[in-house]
Amino acid sequence: MEPGRISEAYGEVSGLPAPVSASVCEEQVPELRVCTVTAEWSQSDLVHGSKRCYLQQWTLITDPNDHKSIRTVLPPGPCVPVSGELLSGFSPIRNLRAVVRETGGQQLLEIWDSHSLRKCLNLTSLNKHGQVYSDAQFGCLSWSLCENKLLYVAERSKNTTGTHDGESGKDRSVYCEDWGEGLTNKSNPVICVADLQSGTVSTLQGVPTDVSPGQALWTPDSQSVVFVGLYHEPFRLGLMFTTNRRSAIFKLGLDRKCECLSGDNLSVLCPRLSPDGSTLIYLQGRVFGPHSQCLSLQQLDMKTGETSTLLDVVNRPQTGEFAGVYGALPSCCWSADSQRVVFSSPCRNWRELFMVDRRSKKVTSLSTGPSRVYGSWTIQRDLMVVSCSSPNTPPTLRVGFIPSAGEAVTWRTLQEPIMTFDFQWTVLDVAPPSEEDNEQYRGLDFGAILVKPSHPISEAKIPLVVFIHGGPHSQFPAEWNTITAGLAKLGFAVLLVNYRGSTGFGQNSILSLIGQVGSQDVKDVQRAVVTMLQRDPTLDPKRLAVFGGSHGGFLSCHLVGQYPDFYRACAVRNPVINAATLVGTSDIVDWRYSSVGFQYSYDQIPTTEALAAMLEKSPITHAAQIKAPVLLMLGGRDKRVPPHQGLELYKALKSRTSPVRVLWFPEDGHSLSRVDTQADCFLNTVLWLAQHLNSPTL
Template sequence: MEEAHNITGVYAEVCGLPTPVSAHVSEEQLPDSRIYTVTAEWSQSDLVRCSRHRYSQQWTLIADSNNHKSIRTVLPPGLCVPVSGELLSSLSPIQNLKAVIRETGGHHILEIWDCHGLRKCLNLTALHKHGKVYEDAQFGCLTWSDCANKLLYVAEKNKNSSVEDRESGIRKDSSVYCEDWGEALTNRSVPVICMVDLRSGMVEVLQGVPRDISPGQALWAPGSQSVFFIGWYHEPFRLGLKFCSNRRSALFKLDLNNGHCECLSGDNLSVSCPRLSPDGSTLIYLQGGVFGPHNQCLSLQQVDLMSGKTSTLLDVINRPQAGEFAGLYEALPACCWSTDSHGVVFSSARRNWKDLFMVDRGSKKVTSLSDNLADPSQVYGSWKLLTIQRDLMVVSCSSPNTPPTLRVAFLPSAGEAVTWRTLLQPVMTFDFHWTILDVTPSLEEDNTSYSGLDFGAVLVKPSHPVCESRVPLIVFIHGGPHSQFPAEWNSTTAGLAKLGFAVLMVNYRGSTGFGQDSILSLIGHIGNQDVKDVQKAVLTALQRDPTLDPKRLAVIGGSHGGFLSCHLLGQYPDFYRACAARNPVINAATLLGTSDIVDWRYTSAGFQYSYDQIPTAEVLAAMLEKSPITHAAQIKAPVLLMLGGKDRRVSPHQGLELYKVLKSRGSPVRLLWFPEDGHSLSRVDTQFDCFLNTVLWLQQHL
């Protein structure tokens, strides 16, 4: 009981630290100075109420009167102001208005606020124009027109199409199956773009969108007579969208005067994140392939709106050079343009780091904007751009021992260095030691199709071991597999380090940040190349650091990380002493018919996918052969399984399959079941339960 109390205290300390999620910059010119106001919104977990709170905080920056890009004074921040019940919010380009959509009593309410208080309020639900408003990042938006008289947002199509149906409450098709967009998007089926005219209070569902696409990420074209949006093709059926940048989609332009809808991007591509330049001349968006890796290195495309010509601003990086830009792997923030419309600023993975970059549209040169080399004593492993407005960048910086820190800087002129100012240090930092390991596969483990690839890992250690003996090592494996563990703040890693464990976070070949070749190298080699990479990283860490205890090793991970954790137990049964796996893939053959991303099940095993695919004995045999279940008889280490009952990505029956095998053989196994959680096991109470039980399990068996 005392040990559980200690673990709870540590977890409350590390998980309760706030994280900035968005920011906005406004500007005011005074006679002798220029004033910038930075508003940041934060998210913070509350274990007492098992919920996440959002709050905002403001800083006032006074710029030099002779050089408005030189910050003279940063005034102390104001008090944190709770932001309750907001689904979406957006500040207008003029008139200093704020639009908020919030849910109250089952109704979606649109509020317009100004300096005098609440200016307008509309009950969107009561208008019966559409269903629930989308607040997710995949489809959702809340976008002001240039004149600040209209707003765009996305909502579910109204299922009751006729007045009679709405009045009677009877639907003749109420039992017909309705497809959705998969894990974490289970209430998203048929999105529509909605426009509200704030002068009349009228809401209109935009017509002209092709019937075979689901629209989202809408924004106004210059002049506000047309709308740009991304459309995802949903025929012949929908596939899961969450964490998948490989779904067939296109950029469209809808003319509001005549309803004409024009496709602006190529066929059989995946696109996202349209962003209009401040001068209205250029639209950029991300582009990738369809099917194949579910996450990938993306190209950045630009459309000249005057000529209609599309060109590539940033191409896919197949094999990055040492120390150079390694490609673009994540969504663009809502505001990413320089004021002169010549530069685009973004964050992206670079090997085991996350860095901040700018690409110049003229030269297409990519420049790093972080200052890690300027002050080696204050190195941040992760730079995440929240916004750039009026050339003022607002970023969240963190490291494995430093929770998110809010920093600002103006975009420098050509040849000048960036001058960063810290707005808010975290309430506490930790004296963990962390280091980057570069790992090279042995010759026999080299991939002949993509020869010469290496990978890496982040090692985090407690600065003061609990005792004089060697430190137990927890091998932490990310899911995806096409994602990354950058050297950033991770509350699970921090909690384990504070409790006396060393943690090795492995970025095996196939992780993002190492180029497209690395991602493609894993296709068809799951369960082999990635398993050997993790084992190689562990051996490398043990060889380079004699303080790590080779006799007290455990492995943890979720999804594909759980898949690899269970593989390691079966393939190296005498090496690891414990395992904790969250929603692991155990048997790819039995998962095939239950996953929302059936295409990835074929691709990962090395097979081409098409919508009309029917499993064959060859395919099922290959999937089974690459699965941890084939090594289950060799597992000796105790296994803790944590499963989400509503997981649409990896059915909880996967974990149950391993649980029953281990139980039948008398192997130590424990299963935690979370009936209301999904694949990410993201509820606050679930995350606490998983951490507590994982640590108790590790302490018991190490």
């Protein structure tokens, strides 16, 4: 297989745009309801080695006799490139657009109306704080109802004294904790208020000294702020991809009075205030244990302060039932009547769109049709804007109004996909045999998704790449995946496995993996592969490869070690190789203990028993049995699974003259997310697979 052909195939699939966010603005026209949908798209530009973002707008006109029926969708205007935008958001009434932009080393706050730039504040020159946060863990951009103030979160200014850690601005050499992988420049966040009338910026005082604030929003009277406070004592743990950090919902008045609105020793995230201001909803989970989990949806009465559960944790969903809430809520998730909440969540091998009614607590799926994978971003006066894709169809945008009880959504596609691909795909449900059942959580099953070319390149059987997700508590939904599409376009079949412990199968499935990593999850993947080979005679059982990152790399290395004669090649990204040596270097040290069945506490000191359990469950113990050639792709700045993990396996294999190769990306982190890194990894992975699967057709 020629490198040029691989690069061409990857360029085609990776260059397809994907929606990042959407917003809705409404205009009052006599006898008509006119809505403008603004979507931000992102696509990889391999020539420049960067992500390119642009805005696109559609105008929707509703039926004059039924304002919940879309009569006309006007063609979109031209794409408008955007550069340097960190955050953006529309005001609730006048549709002003606020943008935090980074350019020339400066951070600016811009306010735009429909005609021009109305105001611009140079946040860097004002010198009230450090860099503005744009991440999902802390970042926000919230308009006050009067539209004269904006709320955001930034790093505390290093020029101030009395920071949370008690250091002074002069102590430049004092170690400063950060929030781990993906948040390495973030340590001490503060809530900031930009007064657009006076052109001033201030930082809110009164936040408890043992918490770091984020995800802030105004209360309706604009006299208070609601925020998530993450407890950072006795020290910070990594936040990216975790929902198990001790935190609480706080209400902070402009008079510096601060009160806690949620319970103690819980994890909370995504506060969302209803349009009428009466109810605050938020997600709630356990502290420590699985770092991603099934969450409950709580509702807080803003007048009485009483909290009740709107949706509880789902332990074991029945077939066809709602499987629980996993991950974040969309920024705009409320219906106009403040009675219904719309969100997307994993459900077995899918990600679906759901609506819950506060009065009945009934959950309804809004995902219908063959392309039923939806991710909701925004609702404005009951108009939903969602993303939709499938394994052979890149993402598109659809719009539809929240339906009345008993009715289905009438979806309108704003833009047809640029292209579809000639792939076949199928969803597989797998029930482990009795000898592989979990004694504590019996009867759990799991799933997998097979994607393959509809018309193989030759009459030979199709080589199979087993693609294993990381986490481990995450999911491969039946949706568009650039790597999968690129491999299928080049003639590979791809099996994406949602082993027990994946999200979307209930909390019991997640808990079943605690203490069973390296065994239950390994057997699940192997069971899925064997089952699919038995069901699909077009797959070649003699040309099998494993591929995955993080915990997916951990499982890939386990598979080639535990089944050395089964797989012919292995390619992994930042894999966990030895959990015992990782315990003192990972930003989520708590997971090192939880994964092998030990309770974690901040004052944990490694014991012989704990380290022995970590080593026993690690792929390094099977290194001597590995026969398959191994490609390691490592990020030099990875704080979640530092690159020395991969190098440990590299040395073990090199000492036994086993085929092994390392790709080193010094400027990249755990996700290997840089555009040039992703292209390099894909090219080298395919070349590695083609070389070692010995296929004349590849």
